[in-house]
Amino acid sequence: MGDLRRRGVAALAVTALVTPLTLALGTAPAGAASCTTKTGPYQKKIEKFLGRPVDGKQSAADCKAIRAFQNKHGITPAIGYAGPVTWGVVDLMIKQKAVGKKPGKDGKCPVNKGRIACVNLTLQLSWIQDGSRLVYGPVPVRTGRDHYETRTGLKKIYWRHIDHVSSIYHVPMPYSQFFDGGQAFHSANLSMWNPPGSHGCVNMTKTDAKKYWSLLKTGDRVFVYGRKPGT
Structure with a gap:
C-alpha cells in the first residue's frame, strides 16, 4: 500500500x-x-x-x-x-494555381510521343497531352515521399487493374495504371496535399483517376520529371 x-x-x-x-x-x-x-x-x-x-x-x-x-x-x-x-x-x-492551363510551358514533357501522361514532381501536377495539345488537366497529385521517390524518366503503362489492392501495404488502389515496377497512377482517399507523400505511386482524386483510366491505355507513355519538395 x-x-x-x-x-x-x-x-x-x-x-x-x-x-x-x-x-x-x-x-x-x-x-x-x-x-x-x-x-x-x-x-x-x-x-x-x-x-x-x-x-x-x-x-x-x-x-x-x-x-x-x-x-x-x-x-x-x-x-x-x-x-x-x-x-x-x-x-x-x-x-500550382499559377500554372493555369499551360502545364507544359516549361517544354520538358515530350511533344513527339503522341498521347502521353506527364508528371511534374516539383509542382506535384499531372496532365495528359497529345503532341502539344492539352487533353486533360493539369491536376494535383501526391507522389513519393523521401526515400520512396517516384522514379523519373520516360516509361510506358504496362498493366491496368481497376480494383487493385496493394500486396505490400494491403490498401485499395482503385483505377491502377502501372508504369514503373510497383509505381502507378491510382486514386487515393485523402487530400492530394497530405504530407509527406506516397510510397512511390502517383496518387490522384477518384475523379481524376477515373478520367485517366478512360483516356489512357496499355502502351501509352508516361514521363516523370522534376523533384518533389522535401525529397
Whole structure:
C-alpha cells in the first residue's frame, strides 16, 4: 500500500510540472481542444492565403482557420500554428494555381510521343497531352515521399487493374495504371496535399483517376520529371 501511495504522489508531481509547461507553449492540456496562441513564422502569408486580416499576429479566429486547413489536408500537429509544413502546402497550392492551363510551358514533357501522361514532381501536377495539345488537366497529385521517390524518366503503362489492392501495404488502389515496377497512377482517399507523400505511386482524386483510366491505355507513355519538395 505504501508503494502505491508513493507512486500516486510521484504521478501528481509529474502532472504538476507538465501542465504549466504545456500552457506556456500556448496549447491546451491533452484531451482539450488544443489551439496554439503562438504566432508562426509564416503568419502573414498564411493569413493572406486564408482570407484572414493580415496583421501577422495570431488570434483565436486565425488559429481556427489554420487548424481547419490543417485538418482538411492531414497536416500534423493540427494546432493552428503557421509553421513551415503548413506554409509548404500553401506555397505549393499557390504555385500550382499559377500554372493555369499551360502545364507544359516549361517544354520538358515530350511533344513527339503522341498521347502521353506527364508528371511534374516539383509542382506535384499531372496532365495528359497529345503532341502539344492539352487533353486533360493539369491536376494535383501526391507522389513519393523521401526515400520512396517516384522514379523519373520516360516509361510506358504496362498493366491496368481497376480494383487493385496493394500486396505490400494491403490498401485499395482503385483505377491502377502501372508504369514503373510497383509505381502507378491510382486514386487515393485523402487530400492530394497530405504530407509527406506516397510510397512511390502517383496518387490522384477518384475523379481524376477515373478520367485517366478512360483516356489512357496499355502502351501509352508516361514521363516523370522534376523533384518533389522535401525529397
